[in-house]
Amino acid sequence: MKLHIVPASTGLQWVKLGMQTFWRQPMALTALLFLSMAAVSIIGMFPIVGPYLALALMPTVFLVMMLGAAEAHHDRIPRPSLIAAPFKGGKPRIQALIVLGVFYALGIALIAALTSLFDDGTLAKLSLGNQPMTPELAEELVSQPGFQIALWGGFLLYNLLALLLWHAPALVHWHGVSPIKAVFFSVFACLRNFRAFFMYALGWMGLTIAAGVVLSLITVLLSALLGSAVALAANILTIMLVMALITMFLSSAVFTFRDCFSAPDHKRSLQVDDVTYDYK
Numbered sequence: 313m314k315l316h317i318v319p320a321s322t323g324l325q326w327v328k329l330g331m332q333t334f335w336r337q338p339m340a341l342t343a344l345l346f347l348s349m350a351a352v353s354i355i356g357m358f359p360i361v362g363p364y365l366a367l368a369l370m371p372t373v374f375l376v377m378m379l380g381a382a383e384a385h386h387d388r389i390p391r392p393s394l395i396a397a398p399f400k401g402g403k404p405r406i407q408a409l410i411v412l413g414v415f416y417a418l419g420i421a422l423i424a425a426l427t428s429l430f431d432d433g434t435l436a437k438l439s440l441g442n443q444p445m446t447p448e449l450a451e452e453l454v455s456q457p458g459f460q461i462a463l464w465g466g467f468l469l470y471n472l473l474a475l476l477l478w479h480a481p482a483l484v485h486w487h488g489v490s491p492i493k494a495v496f497f498s499v500f501a502c503l504r505n506f507r508a509f510f511m512y513a514l515g516w517m518g519l520t521i522a523a524g525v526v527l528s529l530i531t532v533l534l535s536a537l538l539g540s541a542v543a544l545a546a547n548i549l550t551i552m553l554v555m556a557l558i559t560m561f562l563s564s565a566v567f568t569f570r571d572c573f574s575a576p577d578h579k580r581s582l583q584v585d586d587v588t589y590d591y592k
Contacts, residue, residue: 315574322511326564340389341377374477408484475502
């Protein structure tokens with residue numbers, strides 16, 4: 313396995329590829345994300361251990377979306393059965409994914425504990441869905457310095473956790489490396505290609521802002537046409553937009569992995585459980 317150093321412009325190319333891949337199979341990829349999150353949500357309902365199991369499964373959901381994007385990129389329909397694909401890679405790979413999942417869950421728990429020192433756990437409750445966000449609560453939180461510190465601190469800490477695990481599930485699944493090596497190589501690849509990942513982050517930030525502006529303009533137009541029914545239409549459009557952006561973002565991750573690492577044993581492609589991954 314060899315690390316590739318890519319130019320900064322590659323980051324924007326990853327954004328473009330994520331969008332293109334999504335539009336090849338928009339319904340199938342969105343459905344794959346919905347089914348994956350629904351399965352995690354159901355597991356999260358189990359008493360006591362459910363929420364922790366749900367958190368531990370998030371790296372696997374990330375991997376499932378990478379598998380789906382690899383399929384869509386090759387003009388194949390991502391099947392719902394891909395949800396089970398990470399668990400068919402053999403015992404060592406399954407154990408490695410479990411370790412990554414535990415690491416992720418512990419990381420989220422640590423972030424929640426640290427941010428709770430400043431806002432009495434408000435951000436943690438909102439992030440984990442234990443407390444609903446209302447306009448009144450949002451207005452109250454904006455004026456609280458402690459919540460602002462928790463919000464930005466949590467943002468930075470979560471990005472650090474994402475840095476540790478960004479490539480790790482794919483390295484475990486496709487390269488068969490140990491969890492510790494996967495985390496190390498993930499961090500190393502992100503740092504060595506910092507310029508590309510910085511442009512990647514800017515690209516998604518700009519796309520999100522642009523989508524928000526377009527949504528606002530559409531809402532204004534709908535308010536003139538639909539009157540009081542605009543709230544329902546705006547909510548539906550917002551949900552659709554958010555799902556599309558998240559799916560595009562997750563679909564782009566496989567290209568960051570492909571361009572940062574060479575194929576194992578100098579192969580041009582690697583096939584795991586009928587999912588073919590082509591390298592440059």
